[in-house]
Amino acid sequence: MALKTFKPVTPSLRQLVLVDRRELYKGKPVKALTEGKSSSGGRNNLGRITVRFRGGGHKRVLRNVDFKRREQLGVAATVERIEWSARASTSSRAMPLRSARCRWARSSTMSS
16 A cells, blocks of 8 residues: 655645555455444443443444464465455455355555
């Protein structure tokens, strides 16, 4: 992923450097490898508001990332696509294995 710099039109843009994510996959993730993120909306087990100003927002989907990859040792796999992973705050790779099971693996760089 490339770094995106901006023209110093304002003082805040002078130091701004962002990661360009145009190369990432733009479609939906593999549904079998995702789980919903539950949010309490600031309510406790009795349903009463205990934390103010929480709630609303967009429904979140988290990808199940296989961090240890123990079953994949020595198994050849190709990277199918690279997506953004909100849980790991990095990009993650979708790698279908020979056993027809697709896994998410953490990717700190764009290399496969």
